[in-house]
Amino acid sequence: MDRLTKDDVHPKILQKLLEDSDITIEDALENEMILNMGPQHPATHGVLRLLLRLDGETVIGCVPDVGYLHRGYEKMAENMSYYEYIPHTDRLDYISPLANNVAWVLAVEKLAGIEVPVRAQYIRMIVAELARIASHLVAIGSFAMDVGALTVFLWTLREREKIMDIWDILCGARFTNSYTRIGGVANDAQPEALALVKRFIDEIDANLSECESLLNTNRIFIERLDGVGVISKEDALSYGYTGPNLRASGVEFDLRRATPYLQYDKVDFRIPVFTEGDCLARYFVRADEVRESAKIVKQCLQLMQPGEIKANLPKSVLPQKTEIYSKMEELIHDFMIVNFGINPPVGEVYHAIEGSKGELGFYLVSKGEGHPWKCKIRSPSFIHIQSLPHLVKGHMVSDVVAIIGSIDPIMGEADK
């Protein structure tokens, strides 16, 4: 049959047709499209916005746009005392708030030169590792949900709920804990809390295997992630990758081993390393790290001895509430610390811990005043989001969701 040409159409109708369409496509196969993804997109783990340039369904370019959750925490730190800032660190990486608390107080203690009692260090290690387990459970669950396996999310959140219950007893808060204090921790770990920790640690291996059994034999899950979002060892280092994402690219680098802080040199643990550098490897690293963290917590429980939980430095460590109400000296110290701060000596330090997402560092500059002159937060999520254009190039739109899930960004931390 002969095709209809323009001449066959009634001129009036043709006129209407031309007026109706303001898009002219000369060659459908050559056409590029800009897709705006986010900031309100459920799979972007917060308010991350991506501008994607698409050719059909293939991503040929990507520009991440961050800053939708920028609250100016670095500016705020310059205007409040070191103690006042502890609750604000909870709001950075809100999936593992206790790790941020630990990172902040360690940086302040390095600046002020405070030695912390061993028991407090072990308690900090336990809560930091529990935070890592909680964070990785959420990461694995939401990652699986992003690629379509919804059940895993419910199961991993069930495990995380147990950690929340432990925090509830230990710190009195489930989510934004603010548990650490400069020079120690807020209160001693109660036997009930430690018993819950022990029970949780004993069960986590079997429970995690249960979750993994839903994924590791799932052909759809494996095939959607295998070989997707590959980053080489050299690129990962150049992009400043740290934490699980770097170890998935074959670099055995862990700050707990490289620059031991707290009592990490006393415990025995393995650093899981995978060499593929793809989304699947990043998932495997996280699952293995949960087991290693459980091992660390187990050893901490054994090594922990009864003792002091706060350093005996009345000029820079807040006294216990009961002492403030009953003793004059403690009341005065409390008043001075709350009103004028702890005044670390003039100097500048950088302290980083192995947070759950990667290297979480604080750079502090003191001029000898009660509040920091400058505070810089080195947040791993910010650094990891930067590499998204490199990771998503050449993949499908649906893979973008998987790649974002695999690098596990938290926007509270990336946007500060």
Add this chain to the structure above:
Amino acid sequence: MELKELISQKLQANFPEAEFEFSEYRNEFNVKFNKKFVNPICKFLKEDSELEFLLCEDMTAVDWAKRKNRFTVVYHIFSIKHSFRLVLKADVDESDCTIDTVSSVWKTSNWQERECYDMYGIKFNNHPDLRRIYMPEEFEYHPLRKDFPLLGIPGSLPLPKK
């Protein structure tokens, strides 16, 4: 030879005009130099086979408010080979508020320098994409400067029109 000595000797031998100042505080080794040499020094530290500072952990600036050289740009770089962290510093004056980019050395510096530009207004020469990162494009100020008030400047962020 101790690593700190090795670094200081190598740097002084390769960059005799960089006006190095070495210092140590709380076990952190600080190297301060003239800002003109920032790119070659970083390239050297990364590529030297004995040092291998492959990881640029962090970079930022400090605003000293009333000092002659108002800003100090600070880099924290890490050598996985030696498990050693090095702090690099370069002063930047307000009258010539620029410094060379190191994003050609470490790709991660790209966004870190954008953040530094956004917050302090320090321009990075030869940067591939120097745009604001957190604040809106039309924002005129640099919020982490000491002369920017904590409560913000009224009207600096216009609300969308009805």
